[in-house]
Amino acid sequence: MSSEARLVDTSFSRYDGPRAGRWAAIWSLARWSALRALGARRGWKVKVIPIALTLMAFAPALVILGLRALFGTSSLTKTIVDALPYSSYVSTVSIVVLVFSVVITPELVCPDRRDRTLSLYFSTAIGRFDYVLGKILAALMPLLLVTLAPVLLLYVGTVLFAVHPLGYVIGHGGDLLRIAGSGLIVATFYALVGLAISSLTSRRAFAVGGYLAFLAIPTVIGGVLGHALNERYLRLLAFAASPIRAGQGLFPGYSDRGGVSAAVWGSTAVEVSVVAIAVLAYRYGREQG
């Protein structure tokens, strides 16, 4: 008999201890939802895509830091490092961010509607508003993993490899805030839009298709018409690019090929986000639970 063996009392007991409040319930919903969307406590097939996409998002930072580690501050390293400033990082991995959000956000809400789990949630301390808030947080956490964490890793690595780390932090302290702001803008936009579209259906495949169509079709139309009519503001139909451009506008030296300012891109991202919030409010405000 193992010395680890122990007797466990499995009888039913009353619980009169402290009970957490509403915010703890929202956080619990967000944490469970995010972990499940990333494949936690599920089969490897569900895990493999989020893990692969996360690694792809980190790849540029890992390559740059690897080159730094191997070649120090040589001219080759400097050329490569300069080719990928913090302001361009999210733009460089934008397709990864897009695919990641398409994979993650439908997984957060479609199963609840398909399995009619909403009535179960609404019978707890979670209300309709709390549910939406919890799911937004649940979408933000994994999305920040690909929009914020890699750039933060690059920043931290750059500080560590700097000849004068403290001097680098003092000289580039503002970059940290810009990185955080940019990552948060992009993650919030993709979280809201992804959840809004996914809330319209209980079928994950339809949500993925609808999300891709919403981001791709206006981009193509805007690009073609913008080129044909020579109207730069038609480029704003590229909704997927709007939060990335707005995030880039936080960094000094912003430029845009079409001459559209970061503020205009930012206002487009805000308008689309507001519509997404309205869709979420409409969809879940009507739920009877």
Next chain:
Amino acid sequence: MTSAGAGDSLVEIDGVVKRYGAVTALDGITATVSEQAVGLLGANGAGKSTLMRTILGLIRPDQGSVSVMGMGLDRSWDIRRRLGYMPEHSSLPMGMTARDLVVHMGELRGLPRRVAVLRASEVLFQVGLEEERSRLIRTFSVGMKQRTNLAQAIVHSPSLVILDEPTNGLDPAGREEMLLLVRRLSAELGIAVIMSSHVLEDVVRTCDSVIVLREGRIVARQALTAADRAPRGDVQVQLVGEPEPFVAAAAGLGLTVRADGEWLLVQGSDTDSVLRGVRDAAATSGVGLAELRPAGPTLEESLIGAIG
């Protein structure tokens, strides 16, 4: 449920009206819940689910007020944190294991994570799913899903649990298990129960009192005693021949026989002994049985008219 004014009431409902367009789902319901187990009985559309969801704060009444454990509906989230609810239709996430779901629901109702994990094991043991706790819910039978549904409703140790048609869709064996579990909640685990059903027997077997709803109104209420739950042995017979020898023979077999209009009322401890006694008394006394029927009125007969 009793008339308003009971002592330690769990739920107080005062003049609740709920309309959906031209349909009045609840029409001036006033009641107080103070018993350990109360059954809501009524046909489909009688207002049972609407009343339960109003108690949970999921539905706002157009008129009237509801108080649960002293809290008004303005604190509905707090009410729901302290109540357990088992919805009528399966609403379980199919891709989760029973254990994960019960832990998760415990956390959503305010349990700290460590406590939720411990209590999930306890309640899954109580509902007989301890061996199946790590299986995905989608692989469960209907009965196992219903037991998982019950486990999530009691994981946070609620004072009151609301069960909406808990035997729906179950086969006879599953129904029997569920009724035993429901009775245990109030009788052994100290959790008050409000249970809806359109099957009188389910309510009689599990509840201390029954309230009958029809078209959104309370049309009958009655306390249920142990005698209501016990098998009824009384029968009425009409004989072909003289009754005296039959009465004497029946008395010799321990049965009580008395005249009841054109019938003889035969009473005994249970159905089997009465029917055997009637058969044997008839054979011994040499009379024939023209007609035999259960003695009334039964609880069912007294409530059936109210259900409509």
